[in-house]
Amino acid sequence: MRLLLLGVPLVIALVGPWLVPDDLVRGAPFADSGLLGTDFVGRDVWHQVLLGGQALVLTAVLATGGAYLLGAVWGLAAATAPRMVDEALMRPLDVLMAVPSLLLLLVVATLAPDGALVWIVMLIHLPDIARLVRACALEIGTRPAVEAMRLQGENWWRIAAGFVAPSMARVLATDAGTRLTGSLYLIAAVSFLGVGVPPDASDWALMVDRNRSGLFLNPWAVLAPALLIVMLAVGLNLIIDRILKRAHHDRS
Template sequence: MRPLDLLLAVPSLLLLIVLATVAGPGIAVLIAIVAVITFPDVARVARAAALEIGARSALEAMRLQGESWWRTSVVYTGRSMARPLAADMGVRFTSSLYLVASASFLGVGVPPDAADWAVMVDRNRTGLFLQPWAVVVPALLVIALSVGLNLLFDRALRKGTT
């Protein structure tokens, strides 16, 4: 976990700008960069969830009964980790959306002619006082997507408990 802690110490926006400048433009490159930036956070959450599950007496009982590695590690632990990881996925999507929008706004993300909400906000901000809706609507769409997806994850998690 120490190399991941080192990666966490670097600000994500700075890391995004450096990696995007070195790697060049493109959607696939931007997706890979966001994956690299968010991987340490996901790894820490997954490790914490796995350590908590690994200390349970039910898992110890499964081991003592002679259950296979696949059944204890993948089936039981994986199923038990699904809820914390799904809850974290909504937050990660919001932070990834923020990173992609920031990269597009700074000009190191998607191409300037792409149909991207952050690019729309960037291109239309000069006419903010003439036509404010050209900036407000894409910004509200980014917010609505983020909030809507988090509500969807919450609903899916709540449905699993009833």
């Protein structure tokens, strides 16, 4: 069930665009022609479903992965630096956290050029990830093994990347599932509101918004993309929970 929930939307998102014919035609809005009928401008809903997930999935994965790369380095540097450097690194992130994420996303996405959505979502996730990494690193840094490495003259990279980072892998993996789901919802929210995307773009979240006026005429135009977004988020978290439980049992 977990693999099905995650696999169906992933396959559709990544492989779907290759399955859509080049000669797309339009019919009447919200008609029952085709597999899932037509949308608000007469396009085949099934074709739009095949086209609409790739950008959402790739943007969420790239933004979350990039945020973790930057946030991990930032948090480790703050945790292992002198107090003044720690303060200088973390206080700007505290200011950034005070701004509501959706408000920041909408404002910046409206002003930023096309293609900047990945960087905006990275910016939103960065403070939380850096603070989480810093908190974990501070706790792990007091362990006897780390003190022994310092006494042996090990450099920062060997301590931070060789011992501290692997020790917090399970915590970060748990957070990554929630964070990736958050990225999906943030990107979907922006698309739903039509910020930074063309009004007739092939996008799952935008399909939900643009076709809601015809919900009772062709419900699949709204339900199909909405179900795929939910399946992707739920399936991802179930898979990560399963992996973490298996890892815990193996260590026990």
